[in-house]
Amino acid sequence: xxxxxxxxxxxxxxxxxxxxxxxxxxxxxxxxxxxxxxxxxxxxxxxxxxxxxxxxxxxxxxxxxxxxxxxxxxxxxxxxxxxxxxxxxxxxxxxxxxxxxxxxxxxxxxxxxxxxxxxxxxxxxxxxxxxxxxxxxxxxxxxxxxxxxxxxxxxxxxxxxxxxxxxxxxxxxxxxxxxxxxxxxxxxxxxxxxxxxxxxxxxxxxxxxxxxxxxxxxxxxxxxxxxxxxxxxxxxxxxxxxxxxxxxxxxxxxxxxxxxxxxxxxx
Amino acid sequence: xxxxxxxxxxxxxxxxxxxxxxxxxxxxxxxxxxxxxxxxxxxxxxxxxxxxxxxxxxxxxxxxxxxxxxxxxxxxxxxxxxxxxxxxxxxxxxxxxxxxxxxxxxxxxxxxxxxxxxxxxxxxxxxxxxxxxxxxxxxxxxxxxxxxxxxxxxxxxxxxxxxxxxxxxxxxxxxxxxxxxxxxxxxxxxxxxxxxxxxxxxxxxxxxxxxxxxxxxxxxxxxxxxxxxxxxxxxxxxxxxxxxxxxxxxxxxxxxxxxxxxxxxxx
Numbered sequence: 001x002x003x004x005x006x007x008x009x010x011x012x013x014x015x016x017x018x019x020x021x022x023x024x025x026x027x028x029x030x031x032x033x034x035x036x037x038x039x040x041x042x043x044x045x046x047x048x049x050x051x052x053x054x055x056x057x058x059x060x061x062x063x064x065x066x067x068x069x070x071x072x073x074x075x076x077x078x079x080x081x082x083x084x085x086x087x088x089x090x091x092x093x094x095x096x097x098x099x100x101x102x103x104x105x106x107x108x109x110x111x112x113x114x115x116x117x118x119x120x121x122x123x124x125x126x127x128x129x130x131x132x133x134x135x136x137x138x139x140x141x142x143x144x145x146x147x148x149x150x151x152x153x154x155x156x157x158x159x160x161x162x163x164x165x166x167x168x169x170x171x172x173x174x175x176x177x178x179x180x181x182x183x184x185x186x187x188x189x190x191x192x193x194x195x196x197x198x199x200x201x202x203x204x205x206x207x208x209x210x211x212x213x214x215x216x217x218x219x220x221x222x223x224x225x226x227x228x229x230x231x232x233x234x235x236x237x238x239x240x241x242x243x244x245x246x247x248x249x250x251x252x253x254x255x256x257x258x259x260x261x262x263x264x265x266x267x
Numbered sequence: 268x269x270x271x272x273x274x275x276x277x278x279x280x281x282x283x284x285x286x287x288x289x290x291x292x293x294x295x296x297x298x299x300x301x302x303x304x305x306x307x308x309x310x311x312x313x314x315x316x317x318x319x320x321x322x323x324x325x326x327x328x329x330x331x332x333x334x335x336x337x338x339x340x341x342x343x344x345x346x347x348x349x350x351x352x353x354x355x356x357x358x359x360x361x362x363x364x365x366x367x368x369x370x371x372x373x374x375x376x377x378x379x380x381x382x383x384x385x386x387x388x389x390x391x392x393x394x395x396x397x398x399x400x401x402x403x404x405x406x407x408x409x410x411x412x413x414x415x416x417x418x419x420x421x422x423x424x425x426x427x428x429x430x431x432x433x434x435x436x437x438x439x440x441x442x443x444x445x446x447x448x449x450x451x452x453x454x455x456x457x458x459x460x461x462x463x464x465x466x467x468x469x470x471x472x473x474x475x476x477x478x479x480x481x482x483x484x485x486x487x488x489x490x491x492x493x494x495x496x497x498x499x500x501x502x503x504x505x506x507x508x509x510x511x512x513x514x515x516x517x518x519x520x521x522x523x524x525x526x527x528x529x530x531x532x533x534x
Contacts, residue, residue, distance in 0.1 A: 097382075115365050147294045150407060
């Protein structure tokens with residue numbers, strides 16, 4: 001695997017993250033995962049907008065233009081001889097002296113990696129995570145930060161219960177998202193997704209479904225998801241149906257699945 | 268600076284964290300900060316107990332014995348020619364393929380670094396953080412994980428408002444801790460500290476004050492802190508008084524400060 005790190009293309013095995021990097025020591029950074037199809041990154045301006053937004057929330061400078069990042073992605077995809085790829089951009093505050101307060105003049109780390117895109121498997125069995133809640137009361141719930149342990153713990157809980165993903169509730173018992181996807185539920189003919197204020201990450205494909213499929217934001221209870229006429233899980237790499245929740249089958253709507261998939265793919 | 272990384276002592280500038288390390292990409296790990304005084308790590312068994320507890324929560328193996336870690340710390344402190352040091356142990360799940368679900372057989376990263384211990388400054392001006400809340404509904408609030416962005420954001424907020432640290436409230440408006448310390452408030456003659464269930468990290472010095480100073484766990488409101496007869500902030504490197512909260516002076520109790528300091532220092 002070849003990666004781009006702070007200005008250079010190099011073998012991942014040669015790439016060195018400094019042991020004082022605040023991304024490593026404190027999770028101090030943001031990232032994006034981008035689908036590259038036939039060599040072209042999908043919805044790149046939207047991804048870079050969110051990356052810049054997250055970096056601004058944290059106060060991490062990002063000096064490269066969108067066009068420069070586009071060229072970097074192309075160089076990494078080409079160097080790995082990939083046509084379909086999952087590209088990850090990781091931006092951290094970089095190496096710094098000890099302490100929680102960031103340095104005045106950070107020297108950020110920017111890493112761009114590309115991996116082969118594997119076709120998403122079929123419908124997903126869900127559980128409701130018991131071990132963690134999504135903290136909608138932190139601005140972190142609205143940016144794609146490196147603080148992923150709540151999601152990791154819930155994903156481990158799902159695996160231990162034989163499921164593929166976990167529904168994360170917020171502090172008010174409302175549905176926020178899953179560990180790797182936004183959630184849409186078809187309720188009485190309306191396609192609904194939790195608002196960002198409930199702890200939903202403002203996903204790129206989520207926005208596309210809001211714009212293109214007549215979906216709307218609404219707070220969701222577990223009961224509403226369990227009794228929905230269809231439940232979809234979206235992220236930048238896939239649009240998938242949920243097959244079950246805590247062992248109970250969920251209804252499916254193949255036409256809605258096709259429409260959502262098309263909405264996610266269109267430029 | 269010389270660090271110990273996965274079995275070897277080496278210059279920090281030579282130490283290489285892999286770009287696929289889950290600590291770097293997802294904040295997937297735990298850490299400890301330990302005070303070394305006159306060459307001896309303070310309260311090491313307590314720190315290692317917490318480190319192991321956090322690693323067990325995340326499912327990260329830690330194969331070294333306490334005695335082995337003690338020897339590693341001694342070697343790092345000696346290599347850096349330090350007598351007084353802040354030692355940090357960082358344990359991550361290590362390099363892994365892409366994905367939120369951890370690998371079945373992780374190859375953890377263990378980093379031990381030592382830096383000169385600077386004397387803690389005087390009393391601390393506090394604010395109540397407005398931008399983030401402590402998520403007491405996640406098990407993460409009970410372990411010392413690498414997911415530090417809530418604390419970083421609150422610390423930045425404090426700095427922007429001219430304060431030295433920020434009080435973090437939980438989802439129920441109760442006081443949890445500050446961004447780098449546990450909090451004790453002297454209320455009507457009783458020394459109180461928020462329970463772990465309210466989002467307080469189970470700090471090592473916090474436990475010492477509970478055992479040695481007659482302190483007790485009790486939920487605290489901001490009002491109780493604002494009107495307390497003394498407010499103390501404790502972590503493994505310092506016991507400090509809080510001087511003010513949101514610009515209002517706090518009462519101080521020099522005798523309590525001395526007693527708490529002594530309780531933190533005694534073996």
